[in-house]
Amino acid sequence: MKDLASALSAANAAVFVKLGLDARHADVRRSDRPDLAEFQGNGAMAAAKAAGKKPQELASQIAAAWDAEALAPKPQVAGPGFLNFRVTEGALSDRARVIMGDARAGAALVERKRRVVVDYGGPNVAKGMHVGHLRASIIGESVKRIYRFRGDEVWGDAHFGDWGFQMGLMIVSIEDELGGLADKNALDAKLKTITLDYLEGAYPRAAAKAREDVSFRDRARKATAALQAGAEPHRTIWKAMHDVSMAAQKRDFASLGVNFDLWLGESDADPLIPDMVKDLEAKGLLEEDQGARIVRVARPGETKKKKLDDGTVIEVESPDPLLVVSSEGSAMYGTTDLATIVQRVRDQKPDLILYVVDQRQADHFEQVYRAAAKADYIAREALEHVGFGTMNGTDGKPFKTRAGGVLKLNDLIGQAEEKARERLREAEAEGRLAKDISPAEFEDIAHKVAIAAIKFADLSNFRGTSYVFDLDRFMSFEGKTGPYLLYQAVRIKSILRKAKAESLEPGAIEIAHEAERALALTLDGFNHALALAYDKKAPHFLAEHAYALAREFSAFYDHCPILTSEGAVRASRLALSGATLKQLTLTLDLLGIEPPERM
Ligand code: ARG
Numbered sequence: 001m002k003d004l005a006s007a008l009s010a011a012n013a014a015v016f017v018k019l020g021l022d023a024r025h026a027d028v029r030r031s032d033r034p035d036l037a038e039f040q041g042n043g044a045m046a047a048a049k050a051a052g053k054k055p056q057e058l059a060s061q062i063a064a065a066w067d068a069e070a071l072a073p074k075p076q077v078a079g080p081g082f083l084n085f086r087v088t089e090g091a092l093s094d095r096a097r098v099i100m101g102d103a104r105a106g107a108a109l110v111e112r113k114r115r116v117v118v119d120y121g122g123p124n125v126a127k128g129m130h131v132g133h134l135r136a137s138i139i140g141e142s143v144k145r146i147y148r149f150r151g152d153e154v155w156g157d158a159h160f161g162d163w164g165f166q167m168g169l170m171i172v173s174i175e176d177e178l179g180g181l182a183d184k185n186a187l188d189a190k191l192k193t194i195t196l197d198y199l200e201g202a203y204p205r206a207a208a209k210a211r212e213d214v215s216f217r218d219r220a221r222k223a224t225a226a227l228q229a230g231a232e233p234h235r236t237i238w239k240a241m242h243d244v245s246m247a248a249q250k251r252d253f254a255s256l257g258v259n260f261d262l263w264l265g266e267s268d269a270d271p272l273i274p275d276m277v278k279d280l281e282a283k284g285l286l287e288e289d290q291g292a293r294i295v296r297v298a299r300p301g302e303t304k305k306k307k308l309d310d311g312t313v314i315e316v317e318s319p320d321p322l323l324v325v326s327s328e329g330s331a332m333y334g335t336t337d338l339a340t341i342v343q344r345v346r347d348q349k350p351d352l353i354l355y356v357v358d359q360r361q362a363d364h365f366e367q368v369y370r371a372a373a374k375a376d377y378i379a380r381e382a383l384e385h386v387g388f389g390t391m392n393g394t395d396g397k398p399f400k401t402r403a404g405g406v407l408k409l410n411d412l413i414g415q416a417e418e419k420a421r422e423r424l425r426e427a428e429a430e431g432r433l434a435k436d437i438s439p440a441e442f443e444d445i446a447h448k449v450a451i452a453a454i455k456f457a458d459l460s461n462f463r464g465t466s467y468v469f470d471l472d473r474f475m476s477f478e479g480k481t482g483p484y485l486l487y488q489a490v491r492i493k494s495i496l497r498k499a500k501a502e503s504l505e506p507g508a509i510e511i512a513h514e515a516e517r518a519l520a521l522t523l524d525g526f527n528h529a530l531a532l533a534y535d536k537k538a539p540h541f542l543a544e545h546a547y548a549l550a551r552e553f554s555a556f557y558d559h560c561p562i563l564t565s566e567g568a569v570r571a572s573r574l575a576l577s578g579a580t581l582k583q584l585t586l587t588l589d590l591l592g593i594e595p596p597e598r599m
Contacts, residue, residue, distance in 0.1 A: 009028045021062075040082055089510075100509060109150060114351040119159045120159075123245075156261050161265070164332065173203075352383075
């Protein structure tokens with residue numbers, strides 16, 4: 001049994017078969033109106049249609065024939081023919097005990113295990129890691145963990161942006177700003193002065209210059225091609241930038257609790273490009289276009305309207321062709337993405353590649369995926385863009401700092417930690433913080449609270465939805481926030497610690513009180529939430545589940561004394577608390593959030 005809904009479905013299917021009905025309509029699900037029913041089956045309507053019967057009458061017949069009384073009493077018929085189920089206390093207690101004894105806290109594995117690459121994070125060398133990459137990192141990390149937990153073989157790959165035009169741009173900018181790079185000895189000494197701060201300042205200067213100065217832009221294009229052809233000093237300059245950026249990004253990712261299995265970048269796919277271009281050519285897919293070489297991906301008749309400079313509107317193919325080799329002979333963003341597919345097919349043999357990247361890159365991925373399928377590198381269905389909306393400022397536009405710049409990830413985490421310290425000191429002043437907390441533990445708690453606040457604020461929205469950055473709200477200990485979830489987890493830990501200190505043992509779970517019932521039903525819902533998060537690549541289903549668990553535990557705690565109750569009741573409640581803690585910790589881990597021991 002995966003969960004109570006699947007047990008009810010199986011029992012209902014047996015009833016359908018007994019009545020000569022198509023068992024495919026027998027599915028029973030968790031009701032989305034828990035105030036009206038715990039579980040609901042609405043297949044009587046479809047079955048009645050197929051059998052030419054009245055839905056309500058058929059529903060009543062099904063209810064009358066229901067005989068899995070240990071699982072649930074006969075269902076109630078409601079509305080046009082819904083079957084409403086309420087499970088027995090026995091079935092619920094059994095289910096809670098299974099969850100309590102299961103290391104996976106009641107979560108099933110996928111039936112067919114797949115090999116999956118999750119491409120996420122994607123920061124760019126020299127540009128530093130800013131909040132634009134925050135959502136990719138947070139959502140991607142969670143998707144990776146969800147896939148792995150369900151039993152797939154999973155590789156997370158950072159896919160660093162380290163090979164495109166911005167590299168050529170940085171090289172000419174460094175040449176101009178540092179000067180005298182032709183001499184090998186002088187070069188090494190000068191490159192040692194390159195720091196992350198320097199790169200992060202130099203990039204916007206270079207980008208601005210390239211927008212105004214055509215000859216500078218041309219030099220940058222040529223430098224890109226030269227770098228890719230292995231020229232010096234381009235390669236040496238590139239390596240210096242790459243190493244400085246990479247070290248900083250590894251530090252930022254670690255602080256955010258984001259871990260990759262593969263720390264690869266666009267440049268790692270470069271060696272595969274010459275053969276790939278030959279292959280595309282041999283397959284007749286490459287076309288010349290104004291000195292560049294492209295692969296057309298639009299199907300006949302797929303067009304969009306395009307406005308020309310003189311105002312006339314023409315129909316052009318859509319999606320745009322994929323640019324494979326620029327007129328300077330360099331590889332583009334799409335080229336490295338296509339070559340990376342070839343590389344992954346060779347190295348990981350994936351059944352699925354998920355790209356957790358800003359929704360605004362949807363067109364780019366559509367071009368790459370179609371080109372990959374046309375070239376027969378991988379099936380189109382094996383490639384999926386898991387897009388997301390933006391993190392906005394209160395003005396509704398992508399978030400900027402007060403000075404108008406992009407916020408660096410490092411600074412964001414620092415700000416969140418400072419807020420967390422404030423909140424913890426408030427709690428301390430009110431006597432709500434655990435006693436004898438050392439400065440080191442205080443810092444550890446502040447860091448965990450900060451990361452929980454940032455991540456949960458992001459993951460509690462469906463990924464496609466944009467949300468407004470509001471650190472004060474994210475950091476509240478009340479409401480649907482990361483800190484609230486940590487607070488509930490820590491509360492359970494503290495209860496279980498006290499029980500242990502008093503040698504009070506957990507025992508068999510017996511669901512009796514309504515609050516216990518609600519909590520056990522929520523525990524049973526984990527598998528469903530996990531499956532939804534997996535199928536839809538949407539961690540917010542698990543964020544919702546974590547919040548529901550925390551809330552139901554809080555209600556249970558308010559209504560059902562744990563340590564002050566007696567005997568079997570106390571043992572049951574301790575076990576129920578233990579099961580909740582295990583599942584909550586697991587769910588938070590799948591979101592990339594780690595609760596402290598106390599706070
Ligand atoms: N570096 C890119 C950016 O900053 C994101 C990379 C996403 N992944 C990919 N395979 N293209 O926009």
